[in-house]
Amino acid sequence: MSDISLTASMRSNLLSLQSTQSLMDQTQERLSTGKKVNSAIDNPSSYYTAQSLTNRASDLSSLLDSMGQAVQTIQAANEGIEAITSFAQQAKAIANSALDTSDTEERASYMAQFNAILDQIDGIAKDSGYKGVNLLAEGELKVKFNETGDSSLTITGEDASANGLGLTDAADWAKVETATTTAKGQLDTAKGKLVAAQNGVVDAGGSGDYTSEEEKQQAIATAQQDVDAKQAAYDALVKTDTAAQKTKIEGSITLVDAAISKLRTMASNFGNNYSIVQSREDFTENLINVLTEGADKLTLADMNEESANMLALQTRQQLAINSLSLASQAAQSVLQLF
Numbered sequence: 552m553s554d555i556s557l558t559a560s561m562r563s564n565l566l567s568l569q570s571t572q573s574l575m576d577q578t579q580e581r582l583s584t585g586k587k588v589n590s591a592i593d594n595p596s597s598y599y600t601a602q603s604l605t606n607r608a609s610d611l612s613s614l615l616d617s618m619g620q621a622v623q624t625i626q627a628a629n630e631g632i633e634a635i636t637s638f639a640q641q642a643k644a645i646a647n648s649a650l651d652t653s654d655t656e657e658r659a660s661y662m663a664q665f666n667a668i669l670d671q672i673d674g675i676a677k678d679s680g681y682k683g684v685n686l687l688a689e690g691e692l693k694v695k696f697n698e699t700g701d702s703s704l705t706i707t708g709e710d711a712s713a714n715g716l717g718l719t720d721a722a723d724w725a726k727v728e729t730a731t732t733t734a735k736g737q738l739d740t741a742k743g744k745l746v747a748a749q750n751g752v753v754d755a756g757g758s759g760d761y762t763s764e765e766e767k768q769q770a771i772a773t774a775q776q777d778v779d780a781k782q783a784a785y786d787a788l789v790k791t792d793t794a795a796q797k798t799k800i801e802g803s804i805t806l807v808d809a810a811i812s813k814l815r816t817m818a819s820n821f822g823n824n825y826s827i828v829q830s831r832e833d834f835t836e837n838l839i840n841v842l843t844e845g846a847d848k849l850t851l852a853d854m855n856e857e858s859a860n861m862l863a864l865q866t867r868q869q870l871a872i873n874s875l876s877l878a879s880q881a882a883q884s885v886l887q888l889f
Contacts, residue, residue: 571867601846608842610698611835618832620682621694621706625825628686628708629818631679635672635687635711636814642668642718643807649724650800653793658800659725665803666720669713676711686821687711696831704831706824709817716810723799731788738781745774 642665649661679687686692686708696702709715748770 597849601849604842604846604849607698608839608846611839611842614695614698615832615835615839618694618696618828618835621692621828622825622832624681624684624686624692625706625821625828627679627681629821629825631675631687631711632814632818632821634675635716636811636818638668638672638675639716639718639807639811639814643804643811646721646800646804646807650797650804655725655727655796658796662721662724665724669718669720672711672713672716672718676713676715679711684708689715694828694831696835704824704827706821711814711817716813718806718810719803721799721803724796724803726796726799727792728788728795731785731792734781734785734788738778738785741774741778741781745771745778748774 645661645665645668649658649665652658652661676687677685679685680690684690684692686706687710688708689710690708692706692708694704694706696704713719748767751767
C-alpha cells in the first residue's frame with residue numbers, strides 16, 4: 552500500500568471515513584451492550600470505580616441472604632415459644648382443675664395429664680431449630696451486617712425445655728399417707744363391729760351371743776363410740792393429706808406462672824432481635840440498590856443519545872463516501888488524455 556499514492560483530497564476524505572467508521576463501531580458496541588464503558592480502555596476511572604461498587608453490592612447481596620436465613624431462624628424460635636406458651640397455659644388449667652376436686656383418683660388423672668404436657672414442651676423445644684441452629688436449646692446465632700464482619704449481632708438462645716423453664720413433673724397431687732390408709736382400715740373394721748352389734752352378733756364371724764337386750768345396746772354404744780373416734784381420726788388425716796396435695800398443686804401452678812413469664816421475656820428478646828435483623832436487612836437491600844445505581848451511572852449508555860449518534864454517523868459516512876467519490880473523479884480525469 553505504501554507504493555500507492557493518493558491525492559491530498561482523497562486521503563483527507565479517507566481519513567474522515569475511517570474516523571466515522573471507528574465512531575460507528577464504538578456506538579454499535581454501546582447499543583449492543585447498553586454500556587458506554589465496557590472496559591478500562593473506555594474510561595479507566597469510571598470502569599474501576601463502577602467495578603468496586605459492583606463488587607461491594609455483590610458482597611452485601613451474599614450477606615443479605617444470610618440475614619434472611621437469620622430471620623427464619625428467629626421466626627422458628629418464636630413459633631416454638633408460642634406453642635410452648637400454649638402448652639404451659641394448658642398445664643395451668645389442668646392444675647387448677649385438680650385443685651378444684653377433692654377426688655384422689657381425679658387428681659391422679661390430672662397429674663398424669665400435667666406430666667404429659669411437660670413432655671410435649673420438651674419435644675417442641677427440641678424441634679424448634681432451623682438449619683442446625685436452635686435458639687430454644689441454648690443455640691447461638693451470629694448475624695453479620697457488613698463485609699468486614701465488624702458490624703454484627705449475636706443472638707444467644709435459651710433453654711425452653713420444661714427443665715429450663717423451671718417446670719418439674721407433678722408429684723404427690725393425689726398422695727395418701729400410710730397412716731391415712733391404716734386409719735381407713737381401722738375405721739372399716741370398727742364399722743363392721745358396729746353392724747355386727749346392731750345385728751345381735753358379738754363379732755363379724757360369730758352369732759347372736761348377747762344374753763340380754765341391755766348387753767346388746769351396750770355393745771352397740773361401745774362400737775359406735777369406737778367408730779366415731781376412728782372416723783374423727785381418719786377425717787383429720789384425710790384433711791392433712793388434702794392440704795398437702797393442695798400445696799403440691801399450688802406449687803406446680805406457681806412454677807407454671809413463672810415459666811409463662813419467662814417465655815414472654817424470651818419472646819420479647821427474640822422479637823427485638825428480629826426487628827434489628829429485619830431493619831438491617833432492609834437497609835442492606837436499599838444500599839445494594841444505591842451501589843448498583845451508582846455503578847450504572849458510571850457505565851450505562853444513554854440509548855436515546857447513542858441511537859441519535861448512530862443516525863448522525865450513518866449520514867456522515869454517506870457524505871464521506873460521496874466526497875471520496877468526487878475526489879477520485881479528479882484523479883480519473885487523466886484518463887481522458889489517452
